Amino acid sequence: MTRSTGAQSGTALAESPADGPMVRVEDLHRSYGTGAAAVHALRGVSFEIPRGELVALKGRSGSGKTTLLNLVGGLDTPDSGRIAVGGTDLSGLGEDGLLGLRRDRIGFIFQSFGLIxxxxxxxxxxxxxxxRGTDPGEREDRVALLLSLVGLGDHAQQRPGELSGGQQQRVAIARALANRPALMIADEPTGQLDAETGLAVMQLLRAVVRSEGVTLLVATHDPQLLGFADRVLELSDGHIVEHA
Known part of the structure; x- marks a missing residue:
């Protein structure tokens, strides 16, 4: 079980050793709106994710899961608190730094697939x-490898509309791995899939974590899929209420 230790200085957070946690979140707060109408999405959230783990984030709709994923992924900024990814304090990064982080070190998988x-x-x-400006030859080799990894080596020339939902999500997983990210973030990746296909996608994600050595933070509402996780965090009304 991971226990939060309270906020540390920005310097300490930025100088985490290479073998430290992949994700460190400390006393995170995020609200939308002001006054009586304000919605407090996160209220003092703290946790760590070791490198190479698959961590599932569960909670009912509106519990703050997507907000938390967006903050960890550098897509949004907190009202207060700190986030470090791979030892880098996100609060010390400007827009260009966050763009580079998302491009080079984090892979995103969305419920809606997000394919072009x-x-x-x-x-x-x-x-x-x-x-990223990868050499074309290297890019082609990496694409072929990744499509083979997700079981779609024979579908390279098909467009999304010619693929099933499960196949589209597999393409999205391959795309998320393209730049060899250290961290992958998945928001309800099986939400648009039937139970059998969703199970297959989670099995693939579990295999990817092991084979590629990446860390995965995945939000899911499906209890069947929580069994694939090394650890489960539960969000309720903006708080972490369970570390399993």
């Missing part, structure tokens, strides 16, 4: 490497 309809599966997987 006019591009083939291979082209979708290659997008992050194009943005």
């Amino acid at each position: 309809p006019i591009l083939t599966a291979a082209e979708n997987v290659g997008v992050p490497m194009r943005l």
